[in-house]
Amino acid sequence: MWFKHLHLYRLHEAAAIPAADLEAALAEQAARTPGSQEARRVGWCPPAGRAGTALLHELQGQRLLTMLRHERLLPAGVVREEVEERSAEIEAREGRKLRRQEKQELKEQVYEELLPRAFIRSQKVDLWWDTRRNLIAVNSSSRKRAEEALDLLRETLGSLKVTPLATQTLPMRAMTQWLADEGSRPASLQLGDQVELKAKGDDGVLRARQVDLDSDEIQQLLAAGRQASRMGVEIEGRLGYVLHDDLTLKSLRFSDALIDEAGQTEDDGDAIVRLEADFILMAQALAEEVERLIDWLGGEANQATTQAT
Known part of the structure; x- marks a missing residue:
């Protein structure tokens, strides 16, 4: 259940949709196997897999949906x-x-x-919808897959006005500053052990893992004009992730303490109870982290909404 990646989107002019109405709409776009002449097909499936039939789980304003993608493999x-x-x-x-x-x-x-006659490959993509904050996040390593999930949700609802989450300070600028100046770092931020540095010219991209980001070598590269396009971030006692220059969070790692807290919920072997216990704790932790990150980056940028009908 624990997400690995987050593509973040701001939901605009969102009218309240009752859970029962949403689930009925999801059922209209339920996943099915592609026809013989369909190269791919997407639809909604139960987030709990074979353990449940519900297409929507909602707890405390947090919604969990799952897109199932079928694709015929014909090289x-x-x-x-x-x-x-x-x-x-x-x-x-x-x-x-x-x-x-x-x-x-x-x-x-x-x-x-x-x-x-081609084999069919299936892929699930989870979507978290925070109705209190008008935030939608898609658990996928691929921006293309995240957009595909949003397209399916747009088709399901009839319209969906969303834009990628954006901040006043560009993530690349902030990450570069945090690396170069320890004093500029937010109090709760700790550097991870990986970084990607881009050169302004044609010198390519430098990627490093399991390194000390405060080392002299990193400082010399920054002094030479390189900028951080992704960087490992740690939030003590909560989670870690790699922040990308498009505000995507990847390689999420939740703390043992948080996972243990979820594990304390008595589920009596009920997979649905386990799923929902994990989901609500994860959603709360991620919502707090997204708010913290927006604050670190100077607040949210004003954007023209993207209208789709």
């Missing part, structure tokens, strides 16, 4: 090889070279024939 190389073999047979039989348009039509035919 381009397989299609290309089949097209080349069939092209060779036709050319030998007819004694002529196939035109480019004919090869394209043959490729489309091969794709349609092979697609139903």
Whole structure:
């Protein structure tokens, strides 16, 4: 249940949606296996997996939803090889070279024939919706997958006005300052042990893990003009993560104390009780951390809302 990554979005002009109405809407877009000619399909599935049937879990204004993504795996190389073999047979039989348009039509035919026989890969993407703070976060390492989950939610609700969370101070500027000047760091912030430094010119990107971020080597790189595009952050007693320059939080690590606190909930082997106990503690910890991070970065930036209907 514990999220690994967070892509953060601000929800604008959000009208209250009762949980029962939302779950009914989710059911209309429930996940199903793609048809024989569908390369992929997305829909909602129970966050508890086989242990439950509910498409929505809501506790204290915190909502948990799960997108299930099905994708047929048909490698381009397989299609290309089949097209080349069939092209060779036709050319030998007819004694002529196939035109480019004919090869394209043959490729489309091969794709349609092979697609139903392709293996299907499934991937779940969890979405946390904080209705009190009008915040939506998607647990995915990929921004593309996060946007896909939002597109599905937009289609489910009919409209969804969201923008990526943004702050007055750019994360890259703040991270670079925190690295260069220990005195500028927020009181509760501790540096982690990994960093990515970008050069202003064409000198590429330098990535380092398991290093002392206060070392002379790091300071020399900063003095040479490099800027931090991602950096390990630790919040004592709560969690750690890697902060990226687009305000994404990745490689989340929750403290043993927090996980132990969740473990103290008596679940009597009930997977739903366990899921919800873990989720509410995680959501509360992440909500506090997001608020803290926004404060560290000078407050939230004013943005024009993105309207989608």
